[in-house]
Amino acid sequence: MKRNTYPLTLSKVFPAKHPRHGQPTDFRTKFEERAKIHTIRANFPLWKDRFARIFVGDAVLSIRQWSDKPYYSKQELVADLGIRDAIGIEELVFVDGDINKPHIVKYPDQLVPVTIYDLATNDGLSVEDWLDWFKGYDLTKPLAVLHFTSFRYT
Numbered sequence: 001m002k003r004n005t006y007p008l009t010l011s012k013v014f015p016a017k018h019p020r021h022g023q024p025t026d027f028r029t030k031f032e033e034r035a036k037i038h039t040i041r042a043n044f045p046l047w048k049d050r051f052a053r054i055f056v057g058d059a060v061l062s063i064r065q066w067s068d069k070p071y072y073s074k075q076e077l078v079a080d081l082g083i084r085d086a087i088g089i090e091e092l093v094f095v096d097g098d099i100n101k102p103h104i105v106k107y108p109d110q111l112v113p114v115t116i117y118d119l120a121t122n123d124g125l126s127v128e129d130w131l132d133w134f135k136g137y138d139l140t141k142p143l144a145v146l147h148f149t150s151f152r153y154t
Contacts, residue, residue, distance in 0.1 A: 003057070003058055003059050003060060003082075004053060004058060004059035004060075005059065005060055005062045005080075006050045006053075006054070006059055006060070006061050006062060007062045007064055007075065008039065008041075008061055008062065008063055008064065008146065009064045009065065009066060009070075009075060010025070010027040010028060010031065010036075010039070010063065010064070010065045010078065011025050011027060011065075011066075011070070012024065012025060012027070012028070012065050012066050012067075012068075012070075013025060014129070014133075015070075015133075017135075017136060018129070018132050018133060019132055020129065020132075025124070025125075026124070027065070027124055028065050028078055030124040031063065031078060031079075031124070031148065032078070034148075034149060035124055036122070036123060036124030036148070037122050037147065037148055037149045037151050038122050038123060038145050038146055038147045038148060038149075038151070039123060039145075039146050039148075040092060040119070040123060040134070040143050040144065040145050040146070041143065041144045041146060042137060042138070042141070042143055042144075043141075043144070044091050044092075044141070044142040044143060044144040046144075047089055047144035047146060048089060048091075048144070051087075051088070051089040051146075054081075054082060054083060054087070055083060056083070057082070057083045059082070060080045060081060060082040061080070061081045061082070061087060061146070062077065062079075062080050062081075063077075063078040063079045063080070063081065063148070064076060064077055064078055065078055081148065085148075086147075086149055086150035087146070087147055087148060087149075088146075088147040088150075088152060089144055089145065089146055089147065090104050090105070090144075090145040090147070090152060090153060090154065091104065091105040091142045091143075091144065091145075092104060092105075092114075092119075092142060092143040092144070092145050093105055093111065093142050093143075094139040094140075095111070097138075097139045097140040098139070099116075099131065099134060099135075099139055100116065101113075102114050102115075102116060102119060104145070104153040104154050105142070106154040112153065112154050114153050116130065116131070118153070119145075122151070
């Protein structure tokens with residue numbers, strides 16, 4: 001049976017709407033040195049389904065980086081992570097859609113507070129850069145924390 005590959009592309013530079021637009025993120029190096037131990041993505045339900053497939057061995061998470069301009073250049077493979085790796089997923093919510101009130105969903109009825117400092121640091125960013133990065137996200141919808149290591153907030 002053929003396994004699915006779910007690409008997850010790390011940004012090589014800060015995006016256009018970020019104050020540091022065009023400057024290097026160094027995400028690949030931070031990933032390789034285990035300083036970036038997760039990434040945060042929109043569409044939690046999609047990622048939850050993908051991780052369910054990974055956890056049963058039907059898929060891999062393919063960490064990649066654009067070689068140059070996003071969507072207009074080739075993707076460079078950084079690593080393929082699968083069932084034998086310590087990857088994981090957690091649901092991140094913001095109480096009242098407030099970026100200053102991040103929580104991890106432990107159970108449907110239990111929220112565990114997490115600091116912006118921890119989220120930013122583990123994402124390979126400063127707090128200021130992290131806040132600017134997520135400024136345009138719809139924080140009324142859950143986000144996915146995609147872990148590259150065995151670290152979990154809960």
